[in-house]
Amino acid sequence: MQAKFAGNSQDAIPIDFIKADGLDTWLSDKSGQINAWVKSNGFTAALGQVLTLPDTGGNITRVLAGWGQASDHSKGRYWAASIAAKLPEAVYEFGSGLEQSELHEASLSWLLAQYAFDRYKTKSGSLARLKPDTSINAERVEALATAEFLTRDLINTPASDMGPDALEAAFRKLGGEHDAKVSVIKGDALLENNFPMIHAVGRASDQQPRLLDMTWGNDTDPKVTLVGKGVCFDTGGLNIKPGSSMGLMKKDMGGSANAMGLAHLIMALKLKVRLRLLVPAVENSISAGAFRPQDVLTSRKGLTVEINNTDAEGRLVLADALTLADEESPDFIVCMATLTGAARVALGPDVPPFFTDSDSLANAISNASVSETDPVWRLPFWDPYEPIIEPDVADLDNAPKGGFGGAITAALFLRRFVEHADEFVHLDLYGWTPVAKPGRTHGGACQSIRAILRVIEERHCHD
């Protein structure tokens, strides 16, 4: 689904955004009829409230949009989306009441409100479209929304239609749209090319495990490599998940979906970087050939891993992909994964934790998280916990007993596979919006990619 504004030449109905304490002033120079209409409809300019103003023929001439108190906005942003969602099908434009600095976010909110996962619906809904204000960068906002739609669609599509085969097809399509180079290593070729852990995790599925690899841009530009967890369904493997925990596991490719959304942005906005996108795409399934608890795997890097829970599969496939990413010593590696339940327990579904050893990168991410309305929060790579991930029989333990600091120990595990990159950040995403909010539909969620995009622009794109 493409996110699009209405064309510039179209007639549009203006929307006046009115703060609750500014309603009386706004009404003071309006006709008695408008005053009566506003009163009789109970319009108080509460945040998200909408009132259409008809002419004598019954056509909508203006829209009043409640913008509430300034303090309301701190409860979460993207409120313009709740206004878009309440309007009938037509073309609108922003009239009065928004600050210049609010236009970008309000416009993005509007586009985000237009998302619907309608692949399995035989009827589709109506759209209130926005003619963008001439002062905003409409192409950038469209790219941001299109990336988010791509991510949501990929996550929302059930594993029956988004297994490793379909994820590969979507990956190739994305590469094709931007003239990127795509290569795929699949099935036994993973063993021949030394990706043993991607193979081990995915080999029990009917759809072969694979590593998807995309490169784009100029080799002499800064190298930015994105690695996304592509577990198309996570049953837990032989350590099978209980039904309640398995229910949402179509979203376990959420890291790859977000990395693909970010890759789309980098390519659509033509950032001056050499992009690489790596996605280990597997299904963590159960069959006679499944990997088992207490198996010892030898990773691409040579580190051995004792499997103590086949449900800690994400770190295994990511380890081999991160090893490959690290081999060319890129400037920046970004890892995105629905890696641990512990991350969700620590920070809830809306604030993904991120891990990096670079304080300056961490500060840049935190700042971008605020300016882009893309919440993330730093957790530590806590060195003293390193012994927790070292078992008796191998170099590493994929699922340490006790479960202490589960998001941290998973992150420490990944860090063992990154040595040469200048900077490394790992984001443990939830990838799902459990309760719809303005601009965020229930279901697959785009998280952290606007913040990371901003950071890449600031730190790696210098002409």
Ligand code: BES
């Ligand atoms: N995909 C899950 C993590 C997950 C679960 C993310 C629920 C978001 C919501 C991952 O593969 C997993 O099962 N992790 C285990 C690891 C444990 C066995 C060490 C977990 O977090 O319980």
Ligand code: MN
């Ligand atoms: Mn798992």
Ligand code: ZN
């Ligand atoms: Zn998983």
